[in-house]
Amino acid sequence: MPAHPDLALHERLLRCAREPREAATLALAGVMTLAATRPSGYRSPIVGLSPGDWAALEARFFPGAGLALLPRDEAPRGEFDEFDDLVRLLAEHAAPQARDASTARWLAHAIATACTAANHLWQDLGLPGRGVLNQLMQEHFPALRRRNGADMKWKKFFYRCLCEQAEVLICKAPSCSACSDRALCFGAESGRVLLPPAIESVSGAQPPLAGGAGVRGVR
Ligand code: SF4
Secondary structure (H helix, E strand, O other): OOOOHHHHHHHHHOOOOOOOOOOHHHHHHHHHHHHHHOOOOOOOOOOOOOHHHHHHHHHOOOOOOOOHHHOOOOOOOOOOHHHHHHHHHHOOOOOOOOOOOOHHHHHHHHHHHOOOOOOOHHHHOOOOOOHHHHHHHHOOOOOHHHHHHHHHEEEHHHHHHHHHHHOOOOOOOOOOOOOOOOHHHOOOOOOOOOOOOOOOOOOOOOOOOHHHHHHHHHO
Protein backbone atom coordinates (compact mmCIF):
# COMPACT_ATOMS: atom_id res chain seq x y z
CA MET A 1 0.00 0.00 0.00
CA PRO A 2 1.48 3.41 -0.90
CA ALA A 3 2.44 5.48 2.12
CA HIS A 4 0.94 8.73 0.92
CA PRO A 5 -2.41 10.44 1.43
CA ASP A 6 -5.32 9.66 -0.90
CA LEU A 7 -5.85 13.23 -2.08
CA ALA A 8 -8.64 12.24 -4.49
CA LEU A 9 -10.55 10.84 -1.52
CA HIS A 10 -9.92 14.05 0.44
CA GLU A 11 -11.37 16.13 -2.34
CA ARG A 12 -14.38 13.83 -2.72
CA LEU A 13 -15.09 13.90 1.01
CA LEU A 14 -14.96 17.68 1.21
CA ARG A 15 -17.04 18.03 -1.93
CA CYS A 16 -19.74 15.85 -0.30
CA ALA A 17 -19.39 17.39 3.17
CA ARG A 18 -22.38 19.09 4.73
CA GLU A 19 -20.08 21.48 6.63
CA PRO A 20 -16.65 21.41 4.95
CA ARG A 21 -15.15 24.02 7.30
CA GLU A 22 -16.23 22.41 10.55
CA ALA A 23 -13.36 21.05 12.67
CA ALA A 24 -15.04 17.63 13.09
CA THR A 25 -15.57 17.32 9.34
CA LEU A 26 -11.93 18.20 8.64
CA ALA A 27 -10.66 15.70 11.22
CA LEU A 28 -12.85 12.84 9.99
CA ALA A 29 -11.93 13.54 6.36
CA GLY A 30 -8.25 13.93 7.26
CA VAL A 31 -7.89 10.70 9.17
CA MET A 32 -9.58 8.78 6.34
CA THR A 33 -7.36 10.42 3.75
CA LEU A 34 -4.16 9.59 5.66
CA ALA A 35 -4.98 5.88 6.15
CA ALA A 36 -2.09 4.62 4.04
CA THR A 37 0.45 6.59 6.07
CA ARG A 38 -0.30 4.66 9.28
CA PRO A 39 1.25 1.39 10.48
CA SER A 40 -0.16 -1.92 9.29
CA GLY A 41 -3.25 -2.89 11.26
CA TYR A 42 -4.38 0.75 11.50
CA ARG A 43 -4.86 1.59 7.83
CA SER A 44 -8.63 1.37 7.84
CA PRO A 45 -10.10 4.81 7.19
CA ILE A 46 -11.16 4.96 10.86
CA VAL A 47 -10.35 1.92 12.98
CA GLY A 48 -13.09 0.11 14.88
CA LEU A 49 -16.30 1.45 13.29
CA SER A 50 -19.13 -0.95 12.41
CA PRO A 51 -20.97 -1.04 9.05
CA GLY A 52 -23.85 0.74 10.79
CA ASP A 53 -21.47 3.47 11.97
CA TRP A 54 -20.19 4.00 8.45
CA ALA A 55 -23.69 4.41 7.04
CA ALA A 56 -24.67 6.86 9.79
CA LEU A 57 -21.40 8.79 9.58
CA GLU A 58 -21.81 9.18 5.83
CA ALA A 59 -25.39 10.42 6.21
CA ARG A 60 -24.41 12.86 8.98
CA PHE A 61 -21.18 14.27 7.48
CA PHE A 62 -20.51 13.19 3.88
CA PRO A 63 -23.75 12.23 2.08
CA GLY A 64 -23.08 10.41 -1.16
CA ALA A 65 -19.36 9.90 -0.53
CA GLY A 66 -19.56 6.09 -0.73
CA LEU A 67 -17.75 5.39 2.54
CA ALA A 68 -18.90 1.76 2.61
CA LEU A 69 -16.71 1.15 -0.44
CA LEU A 70 -13.46 2.35 1.13
CA PRO A 71 -10.91 -0.44 1.62
CA ARG A 72 -10.50 -1.73 5.17
CA ASP A 73 -7.21 -2.90 6.66
CA GLU A 74 -7.77 -6.52 7.65
CA ALA A 75 -4.29 -6.95 9.14
CA PRO A 76 -4.26 -7.67 12.87
CA ARG A 77 -3.72 -4.64 15.01
CA GLY A 78 -0.08 -4.14 15.90
CA GLU A 79 1.92 -2.63 18.68
CA PHE A 80 -0.52 0.09 19.63
CA ASP A 81 -2.09 -1.79 22.57
CA GLU A 82 -3.68 1.29 24.08
CA PHE A 83 -6.05 1.94 21.16
CA ASP A 84 -9.18 0.77 23.00
CA ASP A 85 -8.15 2.56 26.20
CA LEU A 86 -7.74 5.77 24.26
CA VAL A 87 -11.16 5.44 22.62
CA ARG A 88 -12.65 4.85 26.08
CA LEU A 89 -10.84 7.85 27.60
CA LEU A 90 -12.20 10.13 24.90
CA ALA A 91 -15.70 8.68 24.94
CA GLU A 92 -15.89 9.06 28.71
CA HIS A 93 -15.07 12.76 28.33
CA ALA A 94 -17.45 13.55 25.48
CA ALA A 95 -19.44 16.74 25.87
CA PRO A 96 -22.57 15.88 27.89
CA GLN A 97 -24.68 18.14 25.73
CA ALA A 98 -23.27 16.70 22.49
CA ARG A 99 -25.81 17.14 19.72
CA ASP A 100 -25.41 13.50 18.88
CA ALA A 101 -23.49 10.97 20.90
CA SER A 102 -22.45 9.06 17.80
CA THR A 103 -20.37 11.96 16.53
CA ALA A 104 -18.29 11.98 19.73
CA ARG A 105 -17.78 8.22 19.43
CA TRP A 106 -16.73 8.48 15.78
CA LEU A 107 -14.33 11.27 16.70
CA ALA A 108 -12.93 9.20 19.56
CA HIS A 109 -12.14 6.41 17.09
CA ALA A 110 -10.73 8.91 14.57
CA ILE A 111 -8.42 10.50 17.17
CA ALA A 112 -7.26 7.11 18.46
CA THR A 113 -6.65 6.03 14.86
CA ALA A 114 -4.56 9.16 14.21
CA CYS A 115 -2.57 8.51 17.40
CA THR A 116 -1.11 5.37 15.78
CA ALA A 117 0.82 7.55 13.29
CA ALA A 118 4.10 9.29 14.00
CA ASN A 119 3.46 13.03 13.70
CA HIS A 120 1.77 15.60 15.90
CA LEU A 121 -1.90 14.78 16.38
CA TRP A 122 -3.14 17.78 14.39
CA GLN A 123 -1.00 16.60 11.47
CA ASP A 124 -2.18 12.99 11.68
CA LEU A 125 -5.78 14.21 11.66
CA GLY A 126 -5.04 16.14 8.47
CA LEU A 127 -5.88 19.46 10.12
CA PRO A 128 -4.48 22.81 8.96
CA GLY A 129 -3.08 23.65 12.40
CA ARG A 130 -3.07 22.86 16.10
CA GLY A 131 -5.64 25.57 16.75
CA VAL A 132 -8.29 23.57 14.87
CA LEU A 133 -7.49 20.55 17.05
CA ASN A 134 -7.92 22.66 20.18
CA GLN A 135 -11.25 23.83 18.83
CA LEU A 136 -12.31 20.26 18.12
CA MET A 137 -11.38 19.19 21.66
CA GLN A 138 -13.17 22.19 23.15
CA GLU A 139 -16.32 21.45 21.23
CA HIS A 140 -16.52 17.68 21.61
CA PHE A 141 -14.30 16.81 24.62
CA PRO A 142 -14.33 19.98 26.74
CA ALA A 143 -13.36 18.23 29.98
CA LEU A 144 -10.12 17.05 28.39
CA ARG A 145 -9.50 20.48 26.89
CA ARG A 146 -9.84 22.01 30.36
CA ARG A 147 -7.62 19.33 31.89
CA ASN A 148 -4.98 20.13 29.28
CA GLY A 149 -5.11 23.82 30.07
CA ALA A 150 -1.30 23.93 30.19
CA ASP A 151 -1.28 22.96 26.50
CA MET A 152 0.69 19.74 26.72
CA LYS A 153 1.17 18.09 23.34
CA TRP A 154 -2.04 16.16 22.80
CA LYS A 155 -0.58 12.69 22.28
CA LYS A 156 1.62 13.11 25.36
CA PHE A 157 -1.39 14.35 27.28
CA PHE A 158 -3.49 11.31 26.38
CA TYR A 159 -0.74 8.91 27.44
CA ARG A 160 -0.31 10.75 30.70
CA CYS A 161 -4.07 10.44 31.34
CA LEU A 162 -3.95 6.71 30.62
CA CYS A 163 -0.95 6.25 32.90
CA GLU A 164 -2.68 8.15 35.69
CA GLN A 165 -5.80 6.01 35.26
CA ALA A 166 -3.72 2.85 35.49
CA GLU A 167 -1.71 4.33 38.35
CA VAL A 168 1.45 3.66 36.38
CA LEU A 169 3.97 6.46 36.61
CA ILE A 170 6.28 6.56 33.62
CA CYS A 171 7.21 10.19 34.07
CA LYS A 172 10.64 11.10 35.34
CA ALA A 173 9.34 13.50 37.96
CA PRO A 174 6.23 13.79 40.12
CA SER A 175 5.35 17.14 38.59
CA CYS A 176 5.87 18.60 35.14
CA SER A 177 7.44 21.78 36.51
CA ALA A 178 10.30 19.74 37.99
CA CYS A 179 10.77 17.41 35.04
CA SER A 180 13.75 17.37 32.68
CA ASP A 181 11.47 16.16 29.85
CA ARG A 182 9.25 19.22 30.03
CA ALA A 183 10.36 20.50 26.63
CA LEU A 184 9.36 17.19 25.03
CA CYS A 185 5.87 17.28 26.50
CA PHE A 186 5.11 20.99 26.18
CA GLY A 187 7.26 22.22 23.28
CA ALA A 188 5.84 23.81 20.17
CA GLU A 189 3.89 21.48 17.89
CA SER A 190 4.99 23.09 14.67
CA GLY A 191 5.20 21.04 11.51
CA ARG A 192 4.21 20.59 7.91
CA VAL A 193 0.51 20.53 7.01
CA LEU A 194 -0.01 17.05 5.54
CA LEU A 195 -3.06 17.82 3.39
CA PRO A 196 -3.76 20.68 1.00
CA PRO A 197 -5.93 23.60 2.16
CA ALA A 198 -9.41 22.15 2.46
CA ILE A 199 -11.89 24.57 1.03
CA GLU A 200 -9.78 26.13 -1.65
CA SER A 201 -9.05 22.70 -3.20
CA VAL A 202 -12.72 21.83 -3.63
CA SER A 203 -14.35 23.34 -6.65
CA GLY A 204 -18.09 23.41 -6.20
CA ALA A 205 -17.80 23.19 -2.41
CA GLN A 206 -20.65 24.11 -0.10
CA PRO A 207 -21.50 27.83 0.32
CA PRO A 208 -19.13 29.74 2.63
CA LEU A 209 -19.86 30.23 6.28
CA ALA A 210 -21.48 33.45 7.36
CA GLY A 211 -18.84 36.13 7.60
CA GLY A 212 -16.73 34.45 4.94
CA ALA A 213 -14.36 32.77 7.42
CA GLY A 214 -12.30 30.11 5.70
CA VAL A 215 -10.61 27.14 7.30
CA ARG A 216 -8.11 29.53 8.77
CA GLY A 217 -11.00 31.25 10.49
CA VAL A 218 -11.38 28.33 12.88
CA ARG A 219 -7.73 28.22 13.94
S1 SF4 B 1 6.85 16.96 31.63
FE1 SF4 B 1 7.69 15.17 32.70
S2 SF4 B 1 6.26 14.82 34.41
FE2 SF4 B 1 5.19 16.11 32.91
S3 SF4 B 1 4.09 14.68 31.57
FE3 SF4 B 1 6.08 15.10 30.61
S4 SF4 B 1 7.42 13.42 31.30
FE4 SF4 B 1 5.64 13.47 32.69
